[in-house]
Amino acid sequence: MQKVTSADGTTIAYERSGSGPRLILVPGALCDRSALRPLADELSDQFDVVTYDRRGRGDSGDSTTYSVQREVDDIGALLTALGGTAAVYGHSSGAALVVAAASAGLPFTKVVLHEPPYGPDDVDSEDDGAAVLQLIEQGRRRDAVELFLLMAGMPSQAAIQTASAPGIVELAHTLAYDFAVVGHGADGRVPVDLIGRIKQPALVVAGTASPPFMVDAAHRVAKHLLAAELVELADQDHVVPPEILAPVLSEFLSRR
Template identity: 60%
Template sequence: MNHPDRSLANGYAKEEQMEHVTSADGTTIAYDRVGSGSPVILVGGALCDRNSHGPLAEALADEYDVITYDRRGRGDSGDTTPYDVQREVEDIAALLTATGGTTAIYGHSSGAALAAIAAVTLPFSQVVLHEPPYGPDDADTSDDGRQVIEALRDGRNQDAVEQFLLMTGLPKEIAQQVAATPGLADVAPTLPYDFAVMGHALDHGGTPVALLRRVTADTLVLAGTATAPFMIDAAHRITEILPNATYADLPGQQHAVPPEALAPVLKDFLRR
């Protein structure tokens, strides 16, 4: 679903910038805000916290009021059981209220799938979906997912991260190295949240067709030309499904895109 950004462990965001909102169920959601202009909320994918999009936020801050946040269960945000995808939508709704105005939303990987879910009911001015990892209709990753859940149940968080990274297509040696990154094991218990997001509202196969047809905001779908082929296929597929969507390539880019390559594309779209 998502390759974790190493900035999660490096602590990119400055502590003094952190603010909080309270979600509908009473959960505290931590966020950073940088820049000025029209607001845009950045939604991270699996194993990422608000620091993961810190460099992108800085790259957008000269034109936009950028909000990065810790999804529930991560970083400085709280959590409330039982988990439900709708609670994550309520978290975004609380951030939307905090911006005090019309807001765009950008989501990456499983964060893009969450952004799409939120965009069905929340009034975003524009939506950017960057490689939501919707699988082909004949894909079956249930066994891999069960191995992740079993590792978490046994308290083997690092093994759970490694198994998840293998699911994304990383070679075993690299998956083992990345799984050992300080901080990732602490976020591992939220992996089932991303599984739930990706499985939300599926009406057939691996793509929530009925849900996507309800996203009426102006939408940009992005995919790198060097990313996993199934993600490119998914991006083209959902562009056809979404009512008001355009597609854009990110030439030479893989799943994780440096801000200097991504920010200009986002700015061009958000200026519309």
């Protein structure tokens, strides 16, 4: 494990594996860097892969005041430590964070967005998000995690089991960060203005068995990117086995 200091003084923990072109993996909600380590292992024979703990998770520090810009700064600090540029892959809310970072001008070489969980333009999910945050404030962290997972389309029994998994409840407070990231620029809907600023070659990934709103969001995101292609993974849901996902990423990232 290595550490870098972000612009506000927060320490960000990260790991590197493999060799080749640099690639940063950005995890989604309720995940630390260990969640993407299996994918990093699959990619490390071709890439210099970086997994990191987003602020408030794992071995990274946090600040008393959160902002999406501070998470963008965290990635900027990683880029500086790595030598200035890298390709980037974001999963779920991590993909929404990549949108924020790329649209702010961070020097990514290529961008991969895996099911950023933006909501439909005609549906307001603000009340559900407020309910999750209220449960966290009440100290009902497990209930908050369960509600969040149900909102994300997870079946009830699976949500209960996931919320009971070791280490998950400890990350519940960072759901507030994920809501802020997904809401950045368009109140939870596809942030067309931000996406239009992304100039890098981009890949959007969706699984055909994922919740319909996520598949729909992937299509809408791809439509508004300047240089993008969309890949649908047959019969895959929101979490894709690394041995299936890695070849898709490798093929795109290895193109000249």
